[in-house]
Amino acid sequence: MKRFFSVLIIISSLFVAQTVEAKSRLHVIEQTCEGLRDPLCIDTATPRLSWKLASTRQGDSQTAYEIEAASTIDLLLMGEPDLWRSGKVKSENSILVAYGGRQLRPRDMVYWRVRPYDVKGKPGDWSEIARFGVGFVDGAQMEGKYIALSRENAERRAPIFRKKINVKGDGTIIAYVNSLGYHELYVNGQKADQHVLQPAVSQLTKRSLIVGYDITSLLHAGENDIVVWAGQGWYKKTLFKNALEGPLVKVEIAQEQGDVWRPIASTDASWDAADSGYRDLGTWNAWQYFGEKVDGRILPATMNAADLDKMNFSKAIEIDVEGIEATPQMFPGNAIIAQLKPKTVEKRADGTWLVDIGRVITGWFQISMNGLEAGSEVRMDYADAIDEKGELISQDEYDIYIAAGRGEETFTNKFNHHAYRYVVVKGVEDIASVEGLQISGDYEQTSTFQCSDRDLNTVHDLIHYTIRCLMFSGYMVDCPHIERMGYGGDGNSSTLTVQTMYDALPTYKNWMQAWRDVIHPDGGLPHVAPEYRCGGGPYWNSFIIKAPWNTYLNYSDPSLLADTYDAMCRWLDFVKSHSTDGLLRPWPDTDYRAWYLGDWIAPQGIDVTDKASVDMVNNCCISECLDKMTAIATLLGKTSDSRRFEEWRRSLNDRIHSEFYHPEDSTYASRVPIDIAYALVAGVVPENLRQAVSDKLEKLSRGKYNSHIAVGLTGVPIFTEWAVDEHKADLMADILRQHDAPGYLYMVDHGATATWEYWTGRRSYVHNCFNGIGSWFYNALAGIRTNCPPTLYTLHSTLYTPTYTISPQLAKGIDWVKSTRETPYGQIAVEWHRTGTTATFDIEIPVGLKVAFSSQDVKRITHVDGKRHKADVQLLILHSGKHRITAELQ
Known part of the structure; x- marks a missing residue:
């Protein structure tokens, strides 16, 4: 790669007015x-x-x-x-x-x-x-007992637990809720906060989560009505063998009294319990999430005392729970982020209704109906797509509502969710209203992107929206309906995209806790966390190393590196135990893990099961992990480990190259793009061969694959990383502009509102296979990247803090780009415009950050912040504030 950095100049713009200011502007x-x-x-x-x-x-x-x-x-x-x-x-x-x-x-x-x-x-x-x-730390325990509905009434029910408590004084009052299963907290008829489907996911054989609520403003002096509405959720025997008949709930209510906090109420057998009328229909195994059955004759109209008093309460029973640690939830929760009116509501010839929400969503369905007879059933079937005849492509998700027969009645999901665009409603003549309630993690969007190319904007927005549909409950799923699993492979494929587009730090903290909880005594890992027996391969397991490292780079938070380090090392020991002659070889299936994949769901004509490709991909994955572990060990002060990982990586790369390299055509393994791209990204290719191998990959992509995507789930982020590193913006832009399959615009042209599981459409139409391309818009076109190059390390305390660079790649056919990205210090903004052979770059840097600017497309910088720039400089260091750079292009 060409090197342009001839002189380093600091554009600090630290000149200030000479007048004395009375007050700081900071x-x-x-x-x-x-x-x-x-x-x-x-x-x-x-x-x-x-x-x-x-x-x-x-x-x-x-x-x-x-x-x-x-x-x-x-x-x-x-x-x-x-x-x-x-x-x-x-x-x-x-x-x-x-x-x-x-x-x-x-x-x-x-x-x-x-x-x-x-x-x-x-x-x-x-x-x-x-x-x-401060939550319950250092072995501290909540007061109270786990309570449940009586055993004869418990199966798949969603009970309401109720207690009236007396409040004295005016100190702050916090309710701590620890549920095995979902819960909602109500105080005097009002919901305690806006979050839904609490708590986040956890490995329920080992850990449950505690959620805190400030209920001070909902209480008054004297008697108050406390209600916890609970649903089974993930806490099922079909998923966790040690699960009891749930849901189970423990509550402690503590009040600030002077300089101490004292519990004033907690759950025990004195609490009342009643069936709410909601019942879970599914086992929550793959394809069996089904939905909810709601009996409107039992369901209370509100959580107010007058309606609750009509219910058939009995005493709750206390349940002993052993072997599950209750720890604070470090994830804010899920929220309803949009209430969508339907695009169409059509009554069909057979008397059913077809509802089109207009786009696929993850969330709930709400429908209000008139004229229902008591005891009659309304059925709602859901799908993310319809066939050419307008019929649902079934995903085995449905709800049933049993009518109370009292005027207008409303059904809304409560302790399950769906991924859907279309709903068929059967059993009702008069629909008063319909809404789709979109649910996502309660996190903020942290980036924006637009450019002059409409097709590229469409692809970006498709991926940006898909991520919203897939990330909730403190993890990220492959799809929100069919499997709903936290696959490590899907996670790796999209981590850079997710962490660029959204404030996902709490999500990864919660998810990595689950990964640490599922590691087996021999260091083996399942392919998903929380654990479930699913298919995958080493790339899926490597999430335990790659996710903490990327989280550190993107959020400057090293805690996951330290917390997960032992598990990382144990998994690498497991890898070594399955290596022969210096190369990782296939390991056997177990009762918690299946398959040994390399790439997955590549376009038609590429054999992801080819043995050479599988071995190549998986050994490159280990090399990549060892590279990260070398840096992680160094950052954590474990120098002997760092040397060991570096030596292992060097030896492994030599073995990969000697085993899989084809000198006659500068390719690797099965000669498909992922094999070549991964060799480049993992550092397998010797320096003297890199240019030839990279050129071969570009030639292959443009020639044999006609500028189309030619990789799958594993390959998308690898190919993207190569393209960013090697300044292949023209190639990537051409790939993304394709309207035929395989391609993102093919999905859009065929009705997609989220990315699919398969390039040509099949099974799931909202999926996490191919979203790894999303980081390219920011890393390449806007040029905003975070990294840890040795020459740009800055020391904070005992750990190195990641730095940011801005290196826009001015792809052909793009006249302008506008982008922002949030950092731990604030927002970076980049806007560039090209006119003929010149370009203007407007850049804003937040306080606390210094950013390096360069671009291989720049021939000569002519002006910086309005002043003529005479130095022969290719790298500028920009301090906080707004900057304008004008340049002649190559």
Whole structure:
């Protein structure tokens, strides 16, 4: 690859007005604790605090900070923090600052604020007051017992648990709910928060999750009505052999009383329990998620006391639960993010109704109906696609509603969800209204992208939307309906896309906890977490290494590296035990894992089962893992491990090259694109051969495959990474512009609103196979990348922090690009326009970040921030603020 970096120049724009300002322009715009906003139940008593900054001064930066923390807001406002006063700390760092105050205890609530000092040393204003609550850590246990519906009435039911409690005083009150199965909390008839399908997923043979709710504003002095509505969800014997007949619920309600927190209520056999009328229909094995059966004759109209008093309550029973650790949920939850009116509601000749929501969604269905006779049944069948005759392509998902016979009646899902676009409704004559309630993880979009090419925008938006449909409940699924599994292969394929487009840090923290919980004593891993026997291969298992590393790069949070390191090493020991003559060989199926795949679902004509390709892909995967483990061990101070991994990788790469390289045509293994691309990405190709091998891959892609995608699930992110690294934007743009199969626009032209499982359409029409291309729009066209090159390391505490570079690739046929991407410090914005042989780059850098700018498409930079640029420079270091770069193009 050509090297253009002749001179390094720093464009800091640190010149400031000479007039003395009375006040700093630097201010805090966002605060988080362990990556969460105002969490109520965290899993550590020594959390890390972060804040983002903004300033109207060009080149401003934080030179110091002060943090104050107190047990009440009033103490902070009075300037009397009783928990922590950091004093002025000289530091540019504003991320993951460790709490350093008084030792905290479970249930403690901490209120905190921060004040930054600007580049001139002037203090800014204090931030808004944020808070965090310490959960049950260091062996602390919630008070209360697990309770359930009586055994004779429990099977697949969704019980309502109820207790009236007396409240005295005016301190903050937090309810902690630990459920095996889903739950919703209601206080005096009002839902405690907006989240649904709580808690997140976990490996329920080992771990359940505790969710905290601030219910202070819903309570009043005297008697209050507390209700927990629970559903079986994942907690089933068909999935977890040690599961009891659930759902099971434990609740503790704690109140702030002076400087301590005291439990004032908890679950036991004194709570009332009743069947709500909801019943789960599925086993939740693949193809058996089915839906819910709701008896409107039993279902309470509201959670108000008057309606609950009509129900047939009896006493709950206490249940002993052993061997399952209850820990705080570090994921905010799921939310209804859109309420969609249908595109069409059509009554068909057979008396059924066909509802088209307009796009595929993950979520609930809500329908209001008139004129139903008591006891009559309404059936709703769901599908993500219809055939050419307008009939549903069945995915075995349906709901049943039994009418109460009382005026307008409404059905809404509660403890299950569907992935659907179309619904066939049978058994009703008069539909009053219909809505699709779209559910996703409660996380923020963190990037935007647009360019002058409409086709490329369409592909980007298709993937961006698909990710929304697939990421919820603290993990990411292959598809939300048929299997609903957290596959590591699908996860690896889309991690860079996901972490670019959304604030997914809490999702990966929760998901990696599940991966650590499923590792077997010999170091073997299933292909999904939570565990279920599914197909896959080493690439699927390697998620345990690749996901924490990418999470570190994208969010600058090293905690997953440290937390998962032991499991990573154990899995690599397992890999070594199945290696012969220096190469990994196929391992046998087990009762928790099947198959030994390389690539998966490649386009027609490419044999993903070819033995040479499978061996090539899997050994390159291990090489890639060893490369990351070398860096991870170095970052964690494990130098002997780092040397061991590096030596293993070097030896493995030599073996891969000698075993699979074809010198006569500069290809590898079965000569398909993934085999060649992975050799380049994993560093298998010797330096003196890289150009020839890369040229061969491009020639193959343009010639034999006619500028079409020629890889599957595993190959998409690998091919994308090669294309970004080797500046193949023209090739990638041409591949993405194809309207015939295999291609993304083929899906769109055939009605897709999300990416499919198969390139030509089959089985699932909202899937996580081919979304790895999404990172290309940001990494290549906008040029925003995060990495850890040795020459650009910056030291924070004892760990290196990832850096950002902006290196736009100006693909042919694209006149302009506009993109933003959020970082731990704030938003990077890039906009470029090309006119003839010149281009203008408008770039905005957040406070706290320095970014390297370069572009191989630039011949000469002529102006920087309005000033003529005379130096022969190809790399600029941009400090915070807005910058304009004008350049002549190659």
